[in-house]
Amino acid sequence: ETGVTQTPRHLVMGMTNKKSLKCEQHLGHNAMYWYKQSAKKPLELMFVYSLEERVENNSVPSRFSPECPNSSHLFLHLHTLQPEDSALYLCASSQERGGGYGYTFGSGTRLTVV
Amino acid sequence: GQQVMQIPQYQHVQEGEDFTTYCNSSTTLSNIQWYKQRPGGHPVFLIQLVKSGEVKKQKRLTFQFGEAKKNSSLHITATQTTDVGTYFCADKGTSYGKLTFGQGTILTVHP
Numbered sequence: 436e437t438g439v440t441q442t443p444r445h446l447v448m449g450m451t452n453k454k455s456l457k458c459e460q461h462l463g464h465n466a467m468y469w470y471k472q473s474a475k476k477p478l479e480l481m482f483v484y485s486l487e488e489r490v491e492n493n494s495v496p497s498r499f500s501p502e503c504p505n506s507s508h509l510f511l512h513l514h515t516l517q518p519e520d521s522a523l524y525l526c527a528s529s530q531e532r533g534g535g536y537g538y539t540f541g542s543g544t545r546l547t548v549v
Numbered sequence: 550g551q552q553v554m555q556i557p558q559y560q561h562v563q564e565g566e567d568f569t570t571y572c573n574s575s576t577t578l579s580n581i582q583w584y585k586q587r588p589g590g591h592p593v594f595l596i597q598l599v600k601s602g603e604v605k606k607q608k609r610l611t612f613q614f615g616e617a618k619k620n621s622s623l624h625i626t627a628t629q630t631t632d633v634g635t636y637f638c639a640d641k642g643t644s645y646g647k648l649t650f651g652q653g654t655i656l657t658v659h660p
Contacts, residue, residue, distance in 0.1 A: 437591070468648075477553075478592070478637070478650040525591060537582055537594025538648060 438462040441526050441541035448516065449549055456511040456544045458526030466531045467509045468538065469501060472523040484509060485531060516548045553578075553640050555651030563659050568628050570654035572621040572638035580641040581614055581621040582648065587634040595623075597641070628658045 439460045448454050460467060469481040481495045484503040498520075500512040509526055523545050527538040554573045562568050572581065580599045584592040596605055598614035598621060605612045611624045625632055635653040642649055 437593075477652045478639075480647065480649070483647060536597055537584070538592075539594065540591040542591050 437539055437541060439526055439528055439539050439541035441524075441544055443544060444542065445545045445547075447547045447549060448513070450516060450518075452516075453512070453514040455513065456524055456526075456546075458509040458511075458541055460507055460509075460526075460528040460539070462528060462530075462539060464528035464530045464539070465506060466529050467503060467506075468527045468529075469509070469511050470525040470527060470540075472525055472543070473521075478525070482511075513546075516546075518548050521546055521548045553638060553649055553651040555638055555654055557654055558652065559655050559657075561657045561659065562628050564630060565627050568625040568632070568656055570623050570636050570638075570656075572623075572651050574619050574640065577618050578614075578621070578640045582639045582641055583612060583621075583623055584637040584639065584650075585634050586637065586653070590634070592637060625656075628656070630658050630660055632656060633658050 442457045446454060466485045468483050471479045471481055482489060482501040498515050502510040502512060511524060523543045525543045526541040529538045556571050560568055580597055582597045583595040585595055586592045596612050598605060598612055601618050602616045603614040609626045613622045615621060621638055623636055633656055635655045637650050637653045639648045639650045
């Protein structure tokens, strides 16, 4: 256990489905992130939430919709995805402003779009 | 935007040999962080370097930050099979919480 829990671990969805990825952190951190990891590509930052406010949206398509209801929970809502969206989606948290050390990553959700 | 280049992309070594991965940027890096991702796993934070010329050690791992803060390296002495995985460097930029990752170096250690 890393202190950041992601569910589900694996997800297969059709292009017309709607699903959500969930992330929960138990570390008392004040920032949370969604990253996408595809084969042969660097980790791509998708969204940053600081104190429940979105501070970064890295030109992510609107078929990905984040939600951060409180400082411990982060969701990624998915709809009408494309096969190229198949990847490992990683949630991370960190303590910014005085902490500033490493990110703690969850185990990820392996998403396959068929 | 900030680009962090990491080389080599792949490295195969015999157990007991040394290994080094390099991280380079055309612009000044803010803080450098290093992560390790085991096969099938998730990135795990190893260390952060902040100061120009900084050197830190963790057992067989030595981390360096260049004098001009444009490069960094991770050196592993006498690799073991437990060292296999992908090693990433990441620049902790000035934007709030933003971490930009290099492409990673995939290390394979042959027993």
